[in-house]
Amino acid sequence: MRSDNHFRPSRRHVLGGAAAAGAMLAAPAVVRAQAKALKVAVVLPRSGLFAAAGQSCYRGAVVTPKVLADLGYSVELVHVDFESNVDVARTQTERAIAEGAQCVVGAFESGATLAMAQVCEQRQVPLIINIASVPQLTEQGYKYLVRNFLTNAQLVGNGLRLVKDLMAATSVPFKNAVFVHANDTFGTAQRAAMDRLFPAAEMPFPLLESIAYDPKAQDLAVEVTKIRALAPELVLVTTRSSDAIKLVRDMVRQRFEPKAIISPGSPGLYDEEFYQALGPLADFHLYNLPWANAKSPVTQALAAAYKTAHPTNRFEVDCFNAGFTFEAIMVGADAFKRAGTADGPTLMAAVKTTNIAEHVLTGGPIKFDEKGQNNNIQAAVVQNRNRTPTVVLPPDVAVAAPVLPMPPWQGRS
Amino acid sequence: MISLWGDMNRRGQVVVALALLLLLVAPLGATRYVLSVLTLILYFVYVGQAWNLMMGYAGQLSLGHALYVGLGGYVSAALWVHFGIGPWLGVFPAVAVAAAFGAAIGWLGFRFGIEGVYFALLTIAFAEFTRIGFDHIGFVGGAGGLFIPYEEQRLGQWWNLRGSQLFFYYLAFALAAAAVLLTALLARSRLGYQWIAIREDETAARALGIDVFRAKLKAVLISSSMTAIGGVFYAFYYNSLFPAQLFDMGRSIELILGPIVGGTGTVFGPVVGAFILTPLGEILISVTEHLGINAPGAKAVFFGLTLMTIIYLVPTGVWPWLSRKLGLARRRP
Numbered sequence: 001m002r003s004d005n006h007f008r009p010s011r012r013h014v015l016g017g018a019a020a021a022g023a024m025l026a027a028p029a030v031v032r033a034q035a036k037a038l039k040v041a042v043v044l045p046r047s048g049l050f051a052a053a054g055q056s057c058y059r060g061a062v063v064t065p066k067v068l069a070d071l072g073y074s075v076e077l078v079h080v081d082f083e084s085n086v087d088v089a090r091t092q093t094e095r096a097i098a099e100g101a102q103c104v105v106g107a108f109e110s111g112a113t114l115a116m117a118q119v120c121e122q123r124q125v126p127l128i129i130n131i132a133s134v135p136q137l138t139e140q141g142y143k144y145l146v147r148n149f150l151t152n153a154q155l156v157g158n159g160l161r162l163v164k165d166l167m168a169a170t171s172v173p174f175k176n177a178v179f180v181h182a183n184d185t186f187g188t189a190q191r192a193a194m195d196r197l198f199p200a201a202e203m204p205f206p207l208l209e210s211i212a213y214d215p216k217a218q219d220l221a222v223e224v225t226k227i228r229a230l231a232p233e234l235v236l237v238t239t240r241s242s243d244a245i246k247l248v249r250d251m252v253r254q255r256f257e258p259k260a261i262i263s264p265g266s267p268g269l270y271d272e273e274f275y276q277a278l279g280p281l282a283d284f285h286l287y288n289l290p291w292a293n294a295k296s297p298v299t300q301a302l303a304a305a306y307k308t309a310h311p312t313n314r315f316e317v318d319c320f321n322a323g324f325t326f327e328a329i330m331v332g333a334d335a336f337k338r339a340g341t342a343d344g345p346t347l348m349a350a351v352k353t354t355n356i357a358e359h360v361l362t363g364g365p366i367k368f369d370e371k372g373q374n375n376n377i378q379a380a381v382v383q384n385r386n387r388t389p390t391v392v393l394p395p396d397v398a399v400a401a402p403v404l405p406m407p408p409w410q411g412r413s
Numbered sequence: 414m415i416s417l418w419g420d421m422n423r424r425g426q427v428v429v430a431l432a433l434l435l436l437l438v439a440p441l442g443a444t445r446y447v448l449s450v451l452t453l454i455l456y457f458v459y460v461g462q463a464w465n466l467m468m469g470y471a472g473q474l475s476l477g478h479a480l481y482v483g484l485g486g487y488v489s490a491a492l493w494v495h496f497g498i499g500p501w502l503g504v505f506p507a508v509a510v511a512a513a514f515g516a517a518i519g520w521l522g523f524r525f526g527i528e529g530v531y532f533a534l535l536t537i538a539f540a541e542f543t544r545i546g547f548d549h550i551g552f553v554g555g556a557g558g559l560f561i562p563y564e565e566q567r568l569g570q571w572w573n574l575r576g577s578q579l580f581f582y583y584l585a586f587a588l589a590a591a592a593v594l595l596t597a598l599l600a601r602s603r604l605g606y607q608w609i610a611i612r613e614d615e616t617a618a619r620a621l622g623i624d625v626f627r628a629k630l631k632a633v634l635i636s637s638s639m640t641a642i643g644g645v646f647y648a649f650y651y652n653s654l655f656p657a658q659l660f661d662m663g664r665s666i667e668l669i670l671g672p673i674v675g676g677t678g679t680v681f682g683p684v685v686g687a688f689i690l691t692p693l694g695e696i697l698i699s700v701t702e703h704l705g706i707n708a709p710g711a712k713a714v715f716f717g718l719t720l721m722t723i724i725y726l727v728p729t730g731v732w733p734w735l736s737r738k739l740g741l742a743r744r745r746p
Contacts, residue, residue, distance in 0.1 A: 090449060092698065110558065111655050
């Protein structure tokens, strides 16, 4: 039996219902795309092996929304700790995107960054690398990835060029050099870059030897004995903070005093624990890295916000990690402002056309090439003075003159 | 398979069938995040089961099982990157290399009577010197890592393990299911009984005429081969390999936590362990975030405390206790 008033769906009803259901299902995506603030997942190794650097980046990220708001940008941050673990980096990036993140920033460590890149590529969410130097990151053809950081080759290339500038500025020549590096992922990649770039850089002194060491070693007495036997005037180093401490301590113990210890682009010599462990012995070491441009108003704003938020930490020490993390978030915020939407492909297109002249770190405008690499980052020569990183070259960003050769270990106070 | 099924009562069979069905249809309702977590769980079920054969059944403690994951991953990735040999073919040399290392460790250990913690130290030593060795092998990128290129034109080529998250989920599911079945099969085989006899009392096993050396070596060979296949999965899932990450002692511990928590020497122990530990980690991340606990490492502390509690309450593992409580196993006369 059929009732006359029984509802019989027509084609129009079905189409209308389907459209309504589609609109309902698409609503979160539409709302997300039209959000007023860009939701950025900041994925960092805040615990585990890379915790110290991750924390330093995090301190920069925490103050970023306020500084960006003053500059007319609007961002909302989701902080994710990937525990220095690739598995966690991948699943947590998935989670952050599932919970509405429209852009991802990270991740300090190259393996984790690659794991995140695959997720971002599949989800069409821009990944802006704050720090990670493995060249392959921008050589793999990822469309949703850009890197506002130097590759290993760029770090070493810039580092060597600045050694020449330093010699010219101080009129102190070096007769020879030794390269000492940690035998980890970063150190080995720097060694490869050094082997390739040193001959091409036509340095005015020979590289006597490259000496690798295990960063987990209890001391570096054997390595320092080797260096001492070669009697180099310049020691080029690629270290992490704990082994940088061991290296300098063993040099002091063995009374080995080169004219300079220079890092052509690595951490270690400017970490807070390095200053605390070595006191006056931490002074006068040099490192050639992109550094906060104290003359930039954006740097000044970030430094002021940082000092208020983190009174027990020093921006001068943290500015490398904090600055690059800030800039990565800024790139996303700027693209969002220009694109007017957080829709993945549109936002990524805007990220690719970034052109930010006023930013934190030394170098030209933030721009990306077709592979997503920013090639405008310039390193500066930074020297530890009174346990504070101080830019000494190039002159346009320097706040003090370089001291070379470094004073003897004895008599420092 | 039949013996595994026959070991369970009706309730147990229903629970297992339901769990299998749920896992099969999970992608229909799960978000990509949940799917990625499930993939990780199934991967740990697989490698945990491989370790369980060696430790849980044969009683040989290996604390360097990451060695085989690393070897499997590196061999298959290097064959793909340098010679274009796909992972379905590359898995055979990967397994062969891992088995050769396993045989070397086993031969050294069993031939010279290195047992217990000393055998465990031997496995750690092999993993460590392999890590250091790979740091210096330029052919596979040294310490700088080996990268499997992301090639857009290969996306979706499941035969080259270039599939989507869904593909890797089902691959992990197939691996985990196969590992469970193989374990069940081996546990009821002549070899399985020999392993259990050796585990319980090696001298008595020898007195019964069991070729202890051969049986233990078989355990190492099967376990290392299986783990190497897990390494191939890892390499093509993450697309990057670093010696410091892959051969690390922490990785080895991560692999064996599942079976230990779930219950070693049982077929379902590694499954239950993996289904407890991986989600626990994810849940603790969410909980600490929602509670506003912004201390990095807080999750690790909670994780450790939870593990301690589990091990204190059920020292023989969760699965034996759970199956008893839920009455899942068939009662033997």
